[in-house]
Amino acid sequence: MCGITGIFDLQAQRPIDLPLLEAMNQTQYHRGPDEGGVHHEPGLGFAHRRLSIIDLSSGQQPLFNEDGSVVVTYNGEIYNFPELTRELQRAGHTFRTHCDTEVIVHAWEEWGEACVERFRGMFAFAVWDRNRETLFLARDRLGIKPLYYAALPDGHLVFASELKALMAHPNLPRQLDPCAVEEYFGFGYVPEPRSIFAGVHKLPPGHALTVRRGQGGVPASRCYWDVPFAPLPAMDEAEAAEELVRRLREAVEIRLVAEVPLGAFLSGGVDSSAVVAMMAGLSDDPVRTCSIGFDDPRYDESEYARMVAERYHTRHRLDQVNPNDFDLLGKLGTLYDEPFADSSALPTYRVCEQARKQVVVALSGDGGDENLAGYRRYRHHLGEEQLRGLLPLGLRRGLFGALAQVYPKADWAPRVFRAKATFQALARDAVEGYFQGVSILRDDLRQHLFSPGFRRELQGYSAVDVLRRHAPQAPTDHPLSLVQYLDMKTYLPGDILTKVDRASMAHALEVRVPILDHKLVEWMSGLPPEMKLNGSEGKHLLKKAMEPHLPHEVLYRKKRGFAVPVAEWFRGPLRQRVHDQVLGPRIGESGLFDMDFVQRLVDEHTRGARDHSPALWSLLMFDEFLARSGADTACP
Numbered sequence: 001m002c003g004i005t006g007i008f009d010l011q012a013q014r015p016i017d018l019p020l021l022e023a024m025n026q027t028q029y030h031r032g033p034d035e036g037g038v039h040h041e042p043g044l045g046f047a048h049r050r051l052s053i054i055d056l057s058s059g060q061q062p063l064f065n066e067d068g069s070v071v072v073t074y075n076g077e078i079y080n081f082p083e084l085t086r087e088l089q090r091a092g093h094t095f096r097t098h099c100d101t102e103v104i105v106h107a108w109e110e111w112g113e114a115c116v117e118r119f120r121g122m123f124a125f126a127v128w129d130r131n132r133e134t135l136f137l138a139r140d141r142l143g144i145k146p147l148y149y150a151a152l153p154d155g156h157l158v159f160a161s162e163l164k165a166l167m168a169h170p171n172l173p174r175q176l177d178p179c180a181v182e183e184y185f186g187f188g189y190v191p192e193p194r195s196i197f198a199g200v201h202k203l204p205p206g207h208a209l210t211v212r213r214g215q216g217g218v219p220a221s222r223c224y225w226d227v228p229f230a231p232l233p234a235m236d237e238a239e240a241a242e243e244l245v246r247r248l249r250e251a252v253e254i255r256l257v258a259e260v261p262l263g264a265f266l267s268g269g270v271d272s273s274a275v276v277a278m279m280a281g282l283s284d285d286p287v288r289t290c291s292i293g294f295d296d297p298r299y300d301e302s303e304y305a306r307m308v309a310e311r312y313h314t315r316h317r318l319d320q321v322n323p324n325d326f327d328l329l330g331k332l333g334t335l336y337d338e339p340f341a342d343s344s345a346l347p348t349y350r351v352c353e354q355a356r357k358q359v360v361v362a363l364s365g366d367g368g369d370e371n372l373a374g375y376r377r378y379r380h381h382l383g384e385e386q387l388r389g390l391l392p393l394g395l396r397r398g399l400f401g402a403l404a405q406v407y408p409k410a411d412w413a414p415r416v417f418r419a420k421a422t423f424q425a426l427a428r429d430a431v432e433g434y435f436q437g438v439s440i441l442r443d444d445l446r447q448h449l450f451s452p453g454f455r456r457e458l459q460g461y462s463a464v465d466v467l468r469r470h471a472p473q474a475p476t477d478h479p480l481s482l483v484q485y486l487d488m489k490t491y492l493p494g495d496i497l498t499k500v501d502r503a504s505m506a507h508a509l510e511v512r513v514p515i516l517d518h519k520l521v522e523w524m525s526g527l528p529p530e531m532k533l534n535g536s537e538g539k540h541l542l543k544k545a546m547e548p549h550l551p552h553e554v555l556y557r558k559k560r561g562f563a564v565p566v567a568e569w570f571r572g573p574l575r576q577r578v579h580d581q582v583l584g585p586r587i588g589e590s591g592l593f594d595m596d597f598v599q600r601l602v603d604e605h606t607r608g609a610r611d612h613s614p615a616l617w618s619l620l621m622f623d624e625f626l627a628r629s630g631a632d633t634a635c636p
Contacts, residue, residue, distance in 0.1 A: 010214075010218070074123065080119070120518065139206070142516045180198075186462075188342055248520065292350055378480060481529060
């Protein structure tokens with residue numbers, strides 16, 4: 001795994017500022033501590049930080065074709081590179097290395113923009129073709145690897161794996177995007193294609209961008225792949241389970257190629273356990289597995305990980321982590337660059353830290369919940385959709401909207417008893433209702449949180465518009481498949497994969513994600529919804545398929561999140577820190593927030609009257625971002 005960055009002159013062939021390019025590259029040293037490389041020519045500069053995984057002795061980047069007219073800088077792994085290499089050699093291309101990187105330059109020569117459709121893996125890369133005066137940027141289908149870009153006022157395009165590399169450029173505008181701020185406090189992250197800065201974009205998953213010098217700016221990116229949700233031919237459950245195991249095993253197998261120590265995360269959940277089970281069947285040597293345990297039994301899953309480790313005789317490493325491990329708070333702002341409000345980033349950082357002590361590559365089980373309907377919220381959404389179907393939207397808005405106004409809020413109660421939230425969901429359409437279920441701060445709370453001036457800046461924009469933009473593109477109208485699709489476009493790349501990428505790369509650890517193999521994803525999307533969510537049981541087919549491979553206690557236990565006790569921290573050891581930062585000068589002077597309301601949130605939470613930990617954590621992470629970013633809070 002690596003870090004990439006570059007500068008491209010959109011207008012002419014002005015000399016590239018080499019010290020600046022090198023400084024941008026150095027900000028991503030953690031992504032590739034093994035080697036660094038730079039290529040520059042009139043109007044173009046590419047830079048690269050390398051974490052060596054395959055072909056350790058060669059494969060340095062930037063890497064060129066035979067005559068040096070095509071150059072690539074690349075982050076990721078293309079797992080089908082041996083087959084592509086043979087095909088390209090038959091077409092007359094000459095290879096000088098045995099790494100997957102070289103496939104990209106020859107594939108570009110042979111297939112042009114369509115080359116990206118031939119790659120199977122996780123990647124973000126930039127190709128420069130001097131003869132065509134063309135820069136081509138691409139990101140993998142599911143968004144496992146990140147790619148930021150920005151057109152600068154001086155006529156240059158800059159790109160990088162992480163925002164911090166772009167922030168090293170003195171000409172990068174730092175104005176906040178007001179819509180991105182609204183989205184952050186709605187979702188807990190800034191979904192693609194926005195970034196927190198108005199002039200910086202993320203290339204969305206499954207998209208490519210072609211820029212030609214002198215064409216007059218940066219065009220819109222194009223989508224080259226989408227989750228199909230095309231129904232599969234009829235099969236019974238036993239046939240589907242057998243096929244799922246076969247496809248998962250194949251997706252795992254092609255991810256076992258490495259010239260460095262390789263292992264797996266083993267949380268004790270179904271997904272990571274399934275990956276380890278497949279790995280064990282493919283290797284003569286014991287699989288290296290790692291997990292973390294917590295002193296607090298509410299968060300500890302290490303016993304289930306131990307069951308799987310013992311069954312497959314893995315070389316298991318368990319490290320105990322204090323659930324009050326909040327020393328990393330200051331590091332998160334540097335790690336994620338943008339505000340990022342998923343508190344499970346803390347234990348994710350620790351498990352990556354521990355894994356790196358024994359492996360350089362780790363396979364993970366990420367993607368199982370989105371693809372096979374593992375989240376409890378899917379079950380709740382289907383129940384609400386059944387109720388919505390009983391009355392037209394106009395009647396529901398009036399009836400349930402009125403009930404939601406008068407019914408008391410009960411965050412402390414089990415979800416089934418939170419009638420206010422249920423009434424609010426029933427008063428909305430399916431997309432609005434689902435957004436209220438996944439948002440960290442509901443609409444009414446965000447309205448009160450923001451200052452009147454900032455609400456005017458938003459001009460009526462709401463974070464739910466992110467889902468409204470994706471919903472019409474969904475190739476399905478089934479209510480379960482629709483929300484799975486929405487999660488794959490937002491939560492999966494914006495939260496889950498971002499969290500793992502930054503936490504792993506902070507330790508120069510490569511994480512591979514077999515459940516997000518795009519061929520496997522395409523197949524799983526076509527399964528009947530009832531094979532994914534069967535009554536109240538999510539991931540039904542995966543559990544059935546894994547019954548011969550995993551203990552019953554692992555497969556059919558209650559699902560736990562990778563959580564930390566934030567609410568308790570804010571009433572205890574972090575009480576003063578919350579007061580100092582959330583009510584501090586950076587938040588107060590930003591002009592974005594109603595500070596009287598923020599004071600109320602702090603007071604109510606501190607005395608135990610309400611649980612406002614999601615809002616307070618989001619504000620705390622926003623303050624950490626402001627402290628490090630030099631952001632201009634005067635929104636454009």
